[in-house]
Amino acid sequence: xxxxxxxxxYYPADSPIHGLDARIKLLLTFIYxxxxxxxxxxxxxxxxxxxxxxxxxVSRVPLRFMLRxxxxxxxxxxxxxxxxxxxxxxxxxxxxWGFLTLTMEGVLFAFQMCLRLVLLIIGxxxxxxxxxxxxxxxxxxxxxxxxxxxxxxxxxxxxxMTIALRFIPTLLDETDKIMKAQQARGADxxxxxxxxxxxxxxxILVPLFISAFRRADELATAMESRCYRGGEGxxxxxxxxxxxxxxxxxxxxxxxxxxxxALRYAVSAGIPFFV
Amino acid sequence: MxxxxxxxxxxxxWKTVEQADGTSAQKEVNALCxxxxxxxxxxxxxxxxxxxxxxxxxxxxxxxxxIPTEGTIWVDGMCTSEAGMLWEIxxxxxxxxxxxxxxxxxxxxxxxxxxxxxxxxMPPADIRKxxxxxxxxxxxxxxxxxxxxxxxxxxxxxxxxxxxxxxxPDCIVLDEPTAMLDPGGRKEVMETLxxxxxxxxxxxxxxxxxxxxxxxxxxxFVMDDGKLVLSGMPKEVFSQVKRLKGYGLDVPxxxxxxxxxxxxxVDLPADILTVEEMVGALCRLQxxx
Numbered sequence: 001x002x003x004x005x006x007x008x009x010y011y012p013a014d015s016p017i018h019g020l021d022a023r024i025k026l027l028l029t030f031i032y033x034x035x036x037x038x039x040x041x042x043x044x045x046x047x048x049x050x051x052x053x054x055x056x057x058v059s060r061v062p063l064r065f066m067l068r069x070x071x072x073x074x075x076x077x078x079x080x081x082x083x084x085x086x087x088x089x090x091x092x093x094x095x096x097w098g099f100l101t102l103t104m105e106g107v108l109f110a111f112q113m114c115l116r117l118v119l120l121i122i123g124x125x126x127x128x129x130x131x132x133x134x135x136x137x138x139x140x141x142x143x144x145x146x147x148x149x150x151x152x153x154x155x156x157x158x159x160x161m162t163i164a165l166r167f168i169p170t171l172l173d174e175t176d177k178i179m180k181a182q183q184a185r186g187a188d189x190x191x192x193x194x195x196x197x198x199x200x201x202x203x204i205l206v207p208l209f210i211s212a213f214r215r216a217d218e219l220a221t222a223m224e225s226r227c228y229r230g231g232e233g234x235x236x237x238x239x240x241x242x243x244x245x246x247x248x249x250x251x252x253x254x255x256x257x258x259x260x261x262a263l264r265y266a267v268s269a270g271i272p273f274f275v
Numbered sequence: 276m277x278x279x280x281x282x283x284x285x286x287x288x289w290k291t292v293e294q295a296d297g298t299s300a301q302k303e304v305n306a307l308c309x310x311x312x313x314x315x316x317x318x319x320x321x322x323x324x325x326x327x328x329x330x331x332x333x334x335x336x337x338x339x340x341x342i343p344t345e346g347t348i349w350v351d352g353m354c355t356s357e358a359g360m361l362w363e364i365x366x367x368x369x370x371x372x373x374x375x376x377x378x379x380x381x382x383x384x385x386x387x388x389x390x391x392x393x394x395x396x397m398p399p400a401d402i403r404k405x406x407x408x409x410x411x412x413x414x415x416x417x418x419x420x421x422x423x424x425x426x427x428x429x430x431x432x433x434x435x436x437x438x439x440x441x442x443x444p445d446c447i448v449l450d451e452p453t454a455m456l457d458p459g460g461r462k463e464v465m466e467t468l469x470x471x472x473x474x475x476x477x478x479x480x481x482x483x484x485x486x487x488x489x490x491x492x493x494x495x496f497v498m499d500d501g502k503l504v505l506s507g508m509p510k511e512v513f514s515q516v517k518r519l520k521g522y523g524l525d526v527p528x529x530x531x532x533x534x535x536x537x538x539x540x541v542d543l544p545a546d547i548l549t550v551e552e553m554v555g556a557l558c559r560l561q562x563x564x
Contacts, residue, residue, distance in 0.1 A: 166423070226394060226442065227391060234396060235399060237393060
């Protein structure tokens with residue numbers, strides 16, 4: 001049953017979004033997240049939601065996969081909402097009870113913050129749903145490469161991520177095996193208090209760690225014997241090349257940024273419809 | 276031409292051992308002492324020995340993962356103790372290890388095969404070609420996009436071999452490549468190795484403790500306690516049933532049977548290694564009666 005845990009959350013499909021260069025996707029997601037905090041006014045949010053909906057539609061990933069990502073942070077959203085609801089200073093008081101003051105400004109601001117969080121999570125899960133972990137790792141490596149001269153270990157970070165991804169299924173398998181072996185000898189993982197259950201994990205973790213270290217040692221030897229000597233002088237089988245659709249995506253991104261700032265300007269300038 | 280020449284190779288290391296009173300002490304271990312041998316280019320060589328006989332240590336010497344503390348090893352004329360030759364030697368003599376899980380680096384088969392050439396700094400187009408070619412040679416082309424964790428042990432080991440082939444070596448050293456495989460996987464791997472040896476002339480050095488695998492080799496070395504104790508053609512080596520048993524090794528079942536029959540006075544040749552040979556010998560015997 002432990003094998004069912006899926007690696008990352010890649011949703012395989014054949015869509016224009018899946019086919020985009022991972023670097024571009026990473027860059028666009030970054031822009032999307034940053035610009036999200038410049039949006040204000042109802043029209044601005046409607047524009048963001050419509051653009052996001054359009055991209056999701058094109059990506060052919062079912063909406064419920066996006067919403068699944070929200071489940072894990074529902075508490076954070078509620079918490080953020082409550083804090084903002086009561087802590088925002090304002091003049092249009094709706095009601096007051098002890099030290100709690102609910103203002104019209106608070107309601108609006110809390111709603112805005114929650115909406116931003118939801119949009120942020122959906123947008124970034126779109127990236128991980130349409131990009132394989134390995135593409136993502138490569139993209140991170142190429143994006144970090146210019147910073148290598150400032151001491152950022154770009155190649156090493158990417159290598160560590162690749163190896164971690166490679167060994168997740170192996171170690172899950174191993175955990176399963178160890179658990180069965182301990183259960184066969186009478187170990188009980190499913191009953192007792194929280195403390196007892198935590199303690200019963202020790203006989204799993206100790207062998208798992210020992211074997212992980214042994215594997216790491218063997219892997220290092222194997223890599224060395226295959227002439228691995230760090231990132232220097234290394235080439236790549238796949239050289240990511242910008243294609244026409246990648247440039248088109250960048251163009252769309254620029255248009256998107258322009259729209260966001262135009263809307264923001266419209267709001268601050270006080271043009272009636274946009275306030 | 277010699278692929279590997281070892282001259283009086285010794286390898287000593289210090290090991291921390293726990294003593295009876297709980298303290299630990301340094302102990303000197305002689306993993307190899309005075310091993311001299313040579314392996315011809317294009318040959319299929321098996322090195323036999325029980326656990327701790329030094330056979331794996333010797334394998335790592337060929338790949339320059341370990342350097343002899345005494346003596347010298349030449350791989351295709353390059354001395355492993357010379358630091359400048361390290362990567363050339365590793366390119367020339369690739370190494371496959373026992374556990375297929377612990378030698379695959381990438382999450383996609385073709386990316387893993389590309390790991391070696393990428394390290395060597397080959398141009399991307401050449402890497403593409405050599406990866407496709409290597410997968411074809413081990414018969415794993417259809418799995419190019421698969422994840423290694425979904426493959427069987429024998430398939431993973433063939434991927435590991437492809438990863439070495441992609442570096443265009445002249446020699447492949449395999450350290451018990453079949454020890455963790457089921458009989459089906461073992462057969463897959465052995466067939467691949469023999470094909471590479473026969474059709475492409477790649478020198479194979481197989482470290483093993485399965486006698487059946489050693490029988491098909493051109494030349495067999497037996498190691499015990501860090502020393503080279505027996506060497507020769509499989510027929511010469513396996514006919515010495517008593518001596519092999521003394522080194523903690525089993526001889527092929529048929530050879531043992533032939534040996535037992537000979538002791539009982541049945542007139543059989545001493546070099547029977549396979550069931551077919553046994554049948555032939557017994558039929559000849561019957562016709563003379």
